[in-house]
Amino acid sequence: TAGAADMRACLPNSRIMVHQPSGGYQGQVTDIMIHAQEAMDLKRRLNEIYVKHSGLDIKKVEELLERDRFISPEEGKSLGLIDTIYEKRAVPDGA
Numbered sequence: 001t002a003g004a005a006d007m008r009a010c011l012p013n014s015r016i017m018v019h020q021p022s023g024g025y026q027g028q029v030t031d032i033m034i035h036a037q038e039a040m041d042l043k044r045r046l047n048e049i050y051v052k053h054s055g056l057d058i059k060k061v062e063e064l065l066e067r068d069r070f071i072s073p074e075e076g077k078s079l080g081l082i083d084t085i086y087e088k089r090a091v092p093d094g095a
């Protein structure tokens with residue numbers, strides 16, 4: 001899943017990296033085609049998950065995931081990938 005609503009968080013110095021699925025395949029052409037089709041199906045499913053959990057439209061998600069992309073917490077929040085930026089870690093009682 002993509003995390004429960006209002007529970008997706010990171011710290012202010014975090015970086016979020018998003019990208020499309022990747023893989024390297026070798027072997028017979030038919031086997032490579034099978035793996036490539038599976039990778040395309042996975043890409044489609046992941047894009048749908050991002051759309052559902054971020055509220056972004058499919059074109060924006062496809063653009064966002066086209067290459068490795070490193071995102072600041074502020075950008076992650078504006079894109080709907082996280083809900084909260086914690087200013088400091090919670091310290092357990094007695095620590």
